[in-house]
Amino acid sequence: MSSCPFSYLWLIRKQGICFRLISLLLIFTSSFFFIVSAQEVANEDKIKASYVFNFIRFIEWPSGETDDPSQPIVVCVINRKNQFIKAFSPVVGKKVKGHLLTFKEITSPHNVEGCHLLYIDKAEKNLFSRLLPEINKHNILSISDSEYFCSLGGMIGMVTKKGKIKVEINLDVAKAAGFKINSNLLEVAKIVSTQ
Amino acid sequence: MATSTILYFNIQNIKTRAIENIAVLGNVIAERSTAALAFMDTSQAEKNLNALKYMKSIELACLYTNDFIVVADYKKPLYKDLGNLQCIEKVESNIFNGVYQNDQLHWGAEIVLDNSKIGFIYIVVDDSFVFEEFYHGIEQYLLILLAVIILSYFIANRIQSFVSKPILLLKETVGQITQDKDFAIRAKKLSNDEIGDLTDAFNSMLEHTEKYEKTLIVQKEQLQLNQETLELKVQQRTTKLQVLNDEITETLNQVEKMQEQLIESEKMASLGGLVAGIAHEVNTPVGICLTATSFLKERYEHLKKAYDVDKMTQNDFEDFLKIVHDSSDMILKNIQRATEIIQNFKKVAVDQSIEDRRCFNIKEYFFEIIKSLNPKLKQHHHKIEVNSENNIYINSYPGAFYQVFSNLIINSIVHGFENIDEGKIAIDVTCNENTMTIEYQDNGLGISPEILIKVFEPFVTTKRNKGGTGLGAHIIYNIITQQLQGTISCSSDLGKGVFFKMIIPVVFCKGES
Known part of the structure; x- marks a missing residue:
């Protein structure tokens, strides 16, 4: 009785019960850790998704692009490995500057027609050099979580450093494309130039 | 009260302003912190x-996420160490408009991005700093006030000495003038400003006053002199007047004396009239007697001559006898008449001269008076009625009655019946217990009103140049009022005669004495 760590509980009287209880506890905790780690990955995506959502709030599109409030802002996502688009679920149906947000998952980098914003996952970094000049021509706000994105000519990058997501902006590219970025955003962001 | 009200509103204003300030500041920071x-x-x-x-x-400021996770906070260095000030757990809407609590201003607001709430801001402000400026302002204000008071005091002092010195000098001069009553004193002029002008004006006024005073003194002296002269004059006049007054008094005495004498002489004159009347009355029978006697003597001598030569006839003697008879009869008759007349007058004359009381019959006495006036009455055909009881005897002064009624009757004849031949006089006598009322009236010309009011005054007459003395009625009045102690009144209408009413207190008696 004394060998059992829960022997003081009046319910647990026998060694057999104690063993079974401990093993059950172990199973529970291991499964809990597994769930937590899976959750963490999803959280990071969620934060990134909320960041993307916030970028829309701080940035103005070149004139003519988002003038009609009845037209939705179309967010396109290229992430062929991961279902990142699901991270946007909390902001689905929300309005930004009066526009409804619609999400579109694209698989082909050439199919960016009608997109206002393109999110390119860091896993797709090999597409950057090909895709970015194209995108910039079409006044599409380009966002990625790759740490080289901005220096490669992308507009906004989200770089994870010491567990924190930092914002980088390639102001030249954004300006050249006719985007206006809120100074508050610029204050929290690191300005990066194309190299 | 007013100050505290102003202070209260000021403090309220400051509090509101502090909230506004912190709201501006907080909102700027919130706006800036949206991206953060x-x-x-x-x-x-x-x-x-x-x-x-x-x-x-600002003591504390906190930034929260939408779910009240503190993103950042700011603590005033002092409080950072003390650690007694912490961000509140939840920003409630009650502090959105600012709340003063425990000497602190708590303010909070939502942070909004693109119409959606993304977080909160919370700021705590030290109350004392809020009012610091206000207190500082008051301090400065008081300091300035003090400085202004001190400065104005010095300036006022200077100005006062500048302004008030000449005025004080002027006041001193006025005081001196009042004390010494010397208008020759002049105020000293110190400056050429308004006060200098005032001094000049004052001095000019003094000059006028001095001149006026001198004139006044001269006038006063003159007045004094005039008064003295006047007093002297008045005294002289008074003395003169006194002398005159004495003279007048003496003259008046003399006049009174003369009046008395006149009255006496009038009485004598009336007596003289009486005597003349007697002489006239007696003259006729005596004349007849004389004629009869001388005729008798002449017939006697004629008869004696004839007798002496024995030529006397029987016829002559018989004639003589008849003549003697007739003559003696005539003489007797006339002598009797003369005696009767004298007897009558004697009674009246005695009464008139001796003013003694006696008992007499009033009606009979009136007839005697009338009889004594016969010579005058005879010239006309006037009628005199005496209406009285027969047996009224009174103990009184018959002379007085004679004087009164002879005067009244003569007046009626002379004045009332002037140019009237058949006048009528009525004397009515009525008696009471102790008084006798005699009413005398005629139907003559009457007395004019202007004469009537002074009818009893002496020397009132309408026949001054025709023998009237104007004393008759006065004598009547004196006798009735003084000797007989009665009253007399007169009334008259012009053309309707006169009416005299006499009320005389009398003592009745039983028979002639």
Whole structure:
């Protein structure tokens, strides 16, 4: 009785019960850790998704692009490995500057027609050099979580450093494309130039 | 009261202003911190909040996410060490408009991005700093006030000595003039400003006053002199008047004396009239007697001559006898008449001269008076009626009655019946217990009103140049009022005669004495 760590509980009287209880506890905790780690990955995506959502709030599109409030802002996502688009679920149906947000998952980098914003996952970094000049021509706000994105000519990058997501902006590219970025955003962001 | 009200409103104003200020500041920081909150940039949020260090009054500021996770906070250095000031757990809407609590101003607001709430801001302000400026302002105000008071005191002092010195000098001069009553004193002029003008005006006034006073003194002296002269004159006049008054008094005495004498002489004159009347009355029978006697003597001598020569006839003697008879008869008759007349007058004359009381019959006495006036009455055909009881005897002064009624009758004849031949006089006598009322009236010309009012005054007459003395009625009045102690009144209408009413107190008696 004394060998059992829960022997003081009046319910647990026998060694057999104690063993079974401990093993059950172990199973529970291991499964809990597994769930937590899976959750963490999803959280990071969620934060990134909320960041993307916030970028829309701080940035103005070149004139003519988002003038009609009845037209939705179309967010396109290229992430062929991961279902990142699901991270946007909390902001689905929300309005930004009066526009409804619609999400579109694209698989082909050439199919960016009608997109206002393109999110390119860091896993797709090999597409950057090909895709970015194209995108910039079409006044599409380009966002990625790759740490080289901005220096490669992308507009906004989200770089994870010491567990924190930092914002980088390639102001030249954004300006050249006719985007206006809120100074508050610029204050929290690191300005990066194309190299 | 007013000050406290102003202070109260000032403090309220300051409180409101402090809330407004902090709201502006808080909203600026909130606005600036939107991106920091959106992208969870703690360091940027802290940087934003740190800007508040330039405001000493801010003790604490906190930035929260939508679910009240503190993203950044700012604490005033002093409180950072003490650690007794913490961000509140939840920002409630009650502090959105600012709340003063425990000497602190708590303010909070939502941070909004694109119409959606992304977080909160919370700021705590030290109350004392809020009012510091106000107190500082009051301090400065008081200091300035004090300085102004001190400055004005010095300036006023200077100005006062500048302004009041000449005025004080002027006042001193006025005081001296009042005390010494010397208008020759002049005020000293110190400056050429308005006060200098005032001094000049004052001096000019003094000059006028001095001149006026001198004139006044001269006039006063003259007045004094005039008064003295006047007094002397008055005294002289008074003395003269006194002398005159004495003279007048003496003259009046003389006049009174003369009046008395006149009255006496009038009485004598009336007596003389009586005597003349007697002489006239007696003259006729005596004349007849004389004629008869001388005729008798002549017939006697004629008869004796004839007798002496024996030529006397029987016829002559018989004639003589007849003549003697007739003559003696005539003489007797006339002598009798004369005696009767004298007897009558004697009675009246005695009564008139001796003013003794006696008992007499009033009606009979009236007839005697009338009889004594016969010579005068005879010339006309006037009628006199005496209406009285027969046996009224009174103990009184018959002479007085004679004087009164002879005068009344003569007046009626002379004045009332002037140019009237058949006048009528009525004397009515009525008796009471102790008085006798005699009413005398005629139907003559009457007395004019202007004469009537002074009818009893002496020397009133309408026949001054025709023998009237104007004393008759006065004598009547005197006798009735003084000797007989009665009253007399007169009334008359012009053309209707006169009416005299006499009320005389009398003592009745039983028979002639």
